[in-house]
Amino acid sequence: MVSILPASHITDAGRLLMIQFILIYLLFVLLAMFIALLLSSSIANRIIAVAYQMESVRTGRPKPMKVGLGCDEIGVLSDTYNYMTGEINRLMDAREQAAEDLRKAEFRALQAQINPHFLYNTLDMINWLSQTGRKEEVTRAVQALSRFYKLTLSRRELMNTIGGELEHVSLYVQLQNMRYENCATLVIDVPEELCGYTIPKLTFQPLVENALLHGIRMTEKKTGSILITGWREGDDIVFMVSDDGAGIPPEKLDSLQEGAKKAGGTNPPASGTETGHIGVYNTNLRLKSLYGSQYGLSFNSHPGTGTEVTVRLPANRALS
Incomplete structure (x- = not known):
């Protein structure tokens, strides 16, 4: 049996298939870019949060960060920073208490004179x-x-x-x-x-x-x-x-x-x-x-x- 198909029909079908392939490819590329953007934004935001928290030490006492930054390297970094902050605050409290005790002792010594x-x-x-x-x-x-x-x-x-x-x-x-x-x-x-x-x-x-x-x-x-x-x-x-x-x-x-x-x-x-x-x-x-x-x-x-x-x-x- 011999079937006769118009050349234009075959050309249109091929063009439609090619367009569908390109659209699907672009969809996957956009999806990949969106996922990559989300991941990079999440990582960058957490790093920026840690950096800003460390920068705040210049203007006062170090403050601990909120928990829940994940279990990856950034999460470990934030946990270590919180531990360091707690130790520094305890040392600063001890130093302030010692200074206050010394000031009171000097005050009493002067008063006794x-x-x-x-x-x-x-x-x-x-x-x-x-x-x-x-x-x-x-x-x-x-x-x-x-x-x-x-x-x-x-x-x-x-x-x-x-x-x-x-x-x-x-x-x-x-x-x-x-x-x-x-x-x-x-x-x-x-x-x-x-x-x-x-x-x-x-x-x-x-x-x-x-x-x-x-x-x-x-x-x-x-x-x-x-x-x-x-x-x-x-x-x-x-x-x-x-x-x-x-x-x-x-x-x-x-x-x-x-x-x-x-x-x-x-x-x-x-x-x-x-x-x-x-x-x-x-x-x-x-x-x-x-x-x-x-x-x-x-x-x-x-x-x-x-x-x-x-x-x-x-x-x-x-x-x-």
């Missing part, structure tokens, strides 16, 4: 009152001294409320007035709302002692007034301890100002030792070590007119 002779002088005064038969004054002195050291040594904490420190310095002046026959008048002008904020223990007492012994007691009359004022200034609290005593000579004032600007070191300068301002120096150093170099003491004095000491510290409310 302030006015150790006050107790001996007060006990000598009480002994003298007792020998002269002034029993009522002995009772008042013992009660004031007991309250004074109860406020100083209670609970071995570094901080006190501002109200507690003002009571503490009032007792100090009361005891000194018993010793020096009412030589100083203490005036406290501090708003009541500030009394609930915190302040390091023994902040006011060395300043008032300096005003009394190196200011008022150095005048011809040996009597005078001490004024403590306080106010809120933004996020800080500022106090001024002023007296109308003899003032500080310019050369000694310069050494105090220079020492007040320094935040390092644990030993007072030689000038501080010579002039008896160790307590003031240590108070300034304690404030700077606790809060930072922007806080502490500043001085203003003119011989014959008195001295002003400004105390700046952050406003931190006491926990109830």
Whole structure:
């Protein structure tokens, strides 16, 4: 049998088959490219995520990555990074805790240096009152001294409320007035709302002692007034301890100002030792070590007119 097919029919069928083959080929190529793009995008995104997480170490503590990055090499890399991050954070926590413990130890050492002779002088005064038969004054002195050291040594904490420190310095002046026959008048002008904020223990007492012994007691009359004022200034609290005593000579004032600007070191300068301002120096150093170099003491004095000491510290409310 002989079949006769038109040539155009065979040509059209071949062309259609060729087009179908090309379309199927292009479909597989596009599918392969899409799969390859997905795979490369997934790998690249995970690598970029690890890189960005490592880059964040430049601006702060390392933070662990989210789990679930797979079990391949990138997953192993992220798991290793998370382990390293945990170890670094633990070491940083230990270092910060050690630094905090050292700071508190230095703070307590400086605090212990302030006015150790006050107790001996007060006990000598009480002994003298007792020998002269002034029993009522002995009772008042013992009660004031007991309250004074109860406020100083209670609970071995570094901080006190501002109200507690003002009571503490009032007792100090009361005891000194018993010793020096009412030589100083203490005036406290501090708003009541500030009394609930915190302040390091023994902040006011060395300043008032300096005003009394190196200011008022150095005048011809040996009597005078001490004024403590306080106010809120933004996020800080500022106090001024002023007296109308003899003032500080310019050369000694310069050494105090220079020492007040320094935040390092644990030993007072030689000038501080010579002039008896160790307590003031240590108070300034304690404030700077606790809060930072922007806080502490500043001085203003003119011989014959008195001295002003400004105390700046952050406003931190006491926990109830």
